[in-house]
Amino acid sequence: MKRCLQLLILLVLLVSFNPYHASANVDTTMQDEAVYMIMVDRFNNGDTSNDKDANLDDPYAYHGGDFKGIMDKLDYIKEMGFTAIWLTPIFENTPKGYHGYWTKDYYKTNEYFGTMEEFKALVQEAHERDLKIILDFVVNHVGPNHEWLNDPSKEEWFHPNQPISNWNDQAEVENGWLYDLPDLNQSNPEVAAYLIEAAKWWIKETDIDGYRLDTVKHVPKEYWFDFSSAIKAEKENFYLIGEVWHDNPNVIAEYEETGIDGFFDFSQNDSLRTAFEKSNQSLGWLFSNVERNEKLFNRSNFLGQFIDNHDMTRFSNLVLNQKEEPKSQLKKSLTYLYTAPGIPIIYYGTEIAMDGGNDPDNRRMMQFDSENNLVDYISKLGSLRTEHLSLTRGKMEVLHEDEGIAIYSRVYEEETIVVAINNTSEQQRVVLEGKLENGKRLMSLLSDSVIKSNGNQYTINIESGQSEIYELTEKADTNWLFIVLSSAVLGSFILILTLGIREVKKRSVF
Structure with missing residues (x-):
């Protein structure tokens, strides 16, 4: 027995x-990784005792989100398949800095968000769920009217108060005051050392896993090299992803030499929003951008891919302005984000198709009781991306693309995944001939559909506005x-x- x-x-x-x-x-x-981006103040209010003068009716005021609120939703984030959380800056800010980008003290937490002990607890709870914590870190500037401006010993810590008038002049871009914010002079050894030591201190104190580096192009490349080297020496496998906001990917690629691991792909973001904000748009530029990235970047798979963020109109708002249905258009764009090369970065509220215009309307308080959500769909995409290495490491090949209907494969070792996206207003029938291995079948990973081969042909029928993800497998009878x-x-x-x-x-x- x-x-x-x-x-x-x-x-x-x-x-x-x-x-x-x-x-x-x-x-x-x-x-x-699959990253969930949170604006701390606008996510979840878990502790009302730190709200102080929070005012939900004022879009420029604090709304009450805090560390405790995020901790309460870690299971929610984990169950959607995310592996990392990017938090907007958590440091003490000058007045009205609800967003976190007006740093006052690099060694203190924002009292509206919670204490250092609460943040450490958040990191620990996240790690217990295999979730990484990525902090937003700003070295370019501090908050308006910062006390250092009145300190004679720090007079050389700042560039002269001048706006950026010529955005094609790199010296102006690096030395000018962005949005009238006091611009730090990283060429000053004291400033350079201070910022690096502060960044290292947070790693040692809290065991965070990465930094999202704000306004990278406004800081000299030489400084980023020193910063990256010092930070990477502090913790093994520490991630650095930089924001070089530029439409020209050649400009972004120049910063790879600084030691920053990955960058946000703003060029692809523009193509994604254009392709999916309404039906019957070509998806061709998406694939052209992938080809370009593979040639241009040494680590093209490390590029952050996103449909929107805290600095731009929400994607759902664009869709509504086109008289389209946000949930349908989001499903298609998310399917692409999760199955194409790069790191999907999802802005909080995307899972409920949150609406929002320009800043600060794009930073509304999260509503967890929304019925119009895509939580289950994102969870499924997250699971597939974890289970199939071809979706994170595989070579992409376009099998068919024609005015809104696109079919492509991701191949890694012996695994082949085929993705079909129909962004047209009609059902589509596509015959793939000689594009896939003969004698197999395509098994859907989203539904129960199966497509058997007919010689060297596979016929894919896909409804209007729908997406499918298939795995190429052996026929059942063999x-x-x-x-x-x-x-x-x-x-x-x-x-x-x-x-x-x-x-x-x-x-x-x-």
């Missing part, structure tokens, strides 16, 4: 073993290994059951 039971367990493990997915146990890198092992498991079960019945009968006799 004992030996039979051991054999049964072994056979069950063999049957459940999938060689295509076994490599999912490899060490993860930045390209394997999977002899599965049949043999399944039969063995069934036979062993019957044998164990029979022996068990006999044993019971023997005991009942005596």
